[in-house]
Amino acid sequence: MGRALFYDPLLSKNNQISCASCHSPFTAFTHVDHDLSHGIEDRIGTRNSPALMNLAWHTSFMWDGAINHLDMQALAPISHPDEMGEKIESVVKKLQQSKNYPALFLKAFGDSIITGEHTLKAMSQFMLTLVSSNSKYDSVMRKQAQFTPQQKNGYALFQKNCDACHAEPLFTNLQFENNGLEVDTTLNDYGRMRITKNKSDSLKFKVPTLRNIEFSFPYMHDGRFKTIAAVLKHYTSGVKQSQTLSVYLQKPIVINFKRQS
Numbered sequence: 576m577g578r579a580l581f582y583d584p585l586l587s588k589n590n591q592i593s594c595a596s597c598h599s600p601f602t603a604f605t606h607v608d609h610d611l612s613h614g615i616e617d618r619i620g621t622r623n624s625p626a627l628m629n630l631a632w633h634t635s636f637m638w639d640g641a642i643n644h645l646d647m648q649a650l651a652p653i654s655h656p657d658e659m660g661e662k663i664e665s666v667v668k669k670l671q672q673s674k675n676y677p678a679l680f681l682k683a684f685g686d687s688i689i690t691g692e693h694t695l696k697a698m699s700q701f702m703l704t705l706v707s708s709n710s711k712y713d714s715v716m717r718k719q720a721q722f723t724p725q726q727k728n729g730y731a732l733f734q735k736n737c738d739a740c741h742a743e744p745l746f747t748n749l750q751f752e753n754n755g756l757e758v759d760t761t762l763n764d765y766g767r768m769r770i771t772k773n774k775s776d777s778l779k780f781k782v783p784t785l786r787n788i789e790f791s792f793p794y795m796h797d798g799r800f801k802t803i804a805a806v807l808k809h810y811t812s813g814v815k816q817s818q819t820l821s822v823y824l825q826k827p828i829v830i831n832f833k834r835q836s
């Protein structure tokens with residue numbers, strides 16, 4: 576039932592936008608056709624939608640960690656005026672009046688009276704099933720496959736330069752870090768500081784996972800980079816110094832593209 580809700584545009588004010596509109600299963604549960612998210616009436620948000628996977632291990636949600644429990648997460652997009660623009664009470668009403676949902680809620684929760692709490696819980700249950708654990712990397716770690724020489728080389732470079740923040744096996748340390756992006760002066764997004772009001776959190780964003788990364792472009796909280804090559808260019812020559820820049824990026828990253836055979 577959580578899956579049905581996730582794909583159901585009934586959750587939005589104009590019945591046109593579902594969670595999957597911005598978190599599409601074809602692209603690691605994010606959107607790839609634009610950098611900032613688009614909601615009802617094509618209203619444009621201020622951030623790029625994150626790919627959704629392995630959320631059971633996450634301790635906070637959103638680029639700035641504004642939400643600390645997955646059960647509360649869905650409330651934010653449902654009520655956000657630029658996303659789904661709807662009230663949870665109206666969602667519950669629409670679900671109660673629908674043909675299918677009362678029976679589905681009865682089956683899932685033993686009660687056909689629909690509540691906001693049950694609606695949110697069902698969606699969390701679905702999102703918790705979005706697990707990535709069967710990549711080539713995972714097979715290699717289980718000693719069921721081997722990296723090619725080039726992949727091995729890349730893995731060594733990754734462990735040296737990236738692993739501190741994009742920690743294995745989730746490829747995120749689940750912390751907030753400043754990776755040296757120049758602030759976009761239109762969006763003026765200072766990330767984690769918006770939540771904590773602490774200057775030491777300025778320009779820090781939740782470290783995103785790198786699983787399924789080739790499918791989840793564009794990259795970064797504002798979708799500023801369209802390709803992995805552009806991301807690597809940032810890390811090797813675009814890192815901007817500032818008070819809160821991570822210690823791991825103080826020294827320039829050198830990536831030698833020479834191939835090993």
Ligand code: HEC
Nearest residue numbers: 593594597612613614622623624625636637638649652658
């Ligand atoms: C209009 C586009 C849009 C819609 C619709 C939308 N989202 Fe999102 N989602 C986003 C954006 C953008 C973010 C990041 C927001 C931020 O950091 O402030 C996000 C963040 C999230 C996250 C946090 C992921 C993480 O790693 O921290 C989850 C979980 C999520 N959305 C689930 C949902 C669910 C469930 C729905 C449907 C009820 C939904 N989203 C509807 C755009 C959307």
Ligand code: HEC
Nearest residue numbers: 736737740752754780781782783794795796806810821823
């Ligand atoms: C200091 C911690 C840190 C280090 C070291 C680091 N990153 Fe990141 N990375 C981040 C943060 C934080 C973001 C998100 C920043 C934002 O959107 O504002 C990010 C974003 C990314 C993204 C975009 C992911 C997405 O879904 O949008 C990619 C790809 C990436 N990093 C790859 C790398 C690679 C490759 C390296 C090593 C060369 C590396 N990172 C080193 C912290 C780090």
